[in-house]
Amino acid sequence: MPATVEWFTRSTRGYCATRSPHGKETMTATTRLITLAEFLQLPETQPASEFIDGQISQKPMPQGKHSTLQIRLAETINDVGFPQKIAYAFPELRCTFGGRSIVPDIAVFKWERIPFDADGEVANTFELAPDWTIEILSPDQSQTRVTDNIVFCLKHQTRLGWLIDPDEKAVICFQPNQLPDVLRQPEDSLPVPDFLDLRLSVGQVFSWLKLGQRF
Template sequence: MTTTSSKPITLEEFLQLPETKPASEFIAGEIIQKPMPKGRHSRLQGKLSHEINLVTEDKKIAYAFPELRCTFANRSIVPDIAVFRWQNIPFLSDGQVPDRFSLPPNWVIEVLSPEQKSNQVIAKIVSCLENGSELGWLIDPDDESVLVFWRDRAPSVRQENDVLPVLAEIELELTANQLFSWLKMGN
């Protein structure tokens, strides 16, 4: 992540700025641009979003949104995957998904990129938990581990055949090995 603003700016001023590619986030009064996703990051983000939505969308349990801007508690972040319980999606009166989400996701998922500082990403997950998220994952493709955060207990590291926890009601059993096996697409 790189800081792109040196003068103080308000959240309202930030939200009036044009979107950037990759996305910029507003955290602690600073604008921080996310790094451009690379191959492993994109693969894990796309496949995991798809797998979550396969078991949640038709039953209206939850939905995994990739790169969705979430604005709350004087922050505006763009998690790699923001999973919202169906009843928490702020649908418009006609049933459409809104462009703006002014609440934290129920489950926030970040895929660590080599350019990112892990503590900055952890701080983002912790902020989500402090403001209502139930679960957070920090996926590290380099050491093939997932650091799991809960609102009500200490974090834990999941590797190899450890089952990765998901939100209650989501019928998805996935181990760390299965998650990282998605990176092997050739041969």
């Protein structure tokens, strides 16, 4: 689907987060027509906003459990993926593809799929789906919307999706052409991409919430 296709907001629940001249973030309900191209011209918001089916929605403000899992998991992935340039985990990276512009909590890319500028620096614009998308549920966040984004990734080039539910101490794992797995026993082994030499169990991931030893 071309990036410039016009989408209509289909619901009055669409919100447009904008920054006023005084720097204060305001949320205004919108039913106006907006294109992906127009969305990408808007200033970034904090937390990030996503463009999905013509609607703009802002991610929730990360809280303690979310932040803890996000940084710890990204570090863990980069500890095994970075030294040999196998893969890299980017927290809060905007990925624009298939008509959506989304910001997974962690987007993991195999090294050869990371776009670099001519000068060898990581590009600013990622117009591709991650190899592994990781979302961490926040209180009051719509799990249906998060699920929708993960399934959307999997229908593109993503091979693995995790939906981490800190309240339930469960991880729902999505892989192409199969039912999701709901893993919630501490000893359950979590699937990781085969390009990473990484073993993680459900219990290990949620033990990070206690901020114990790094390893």
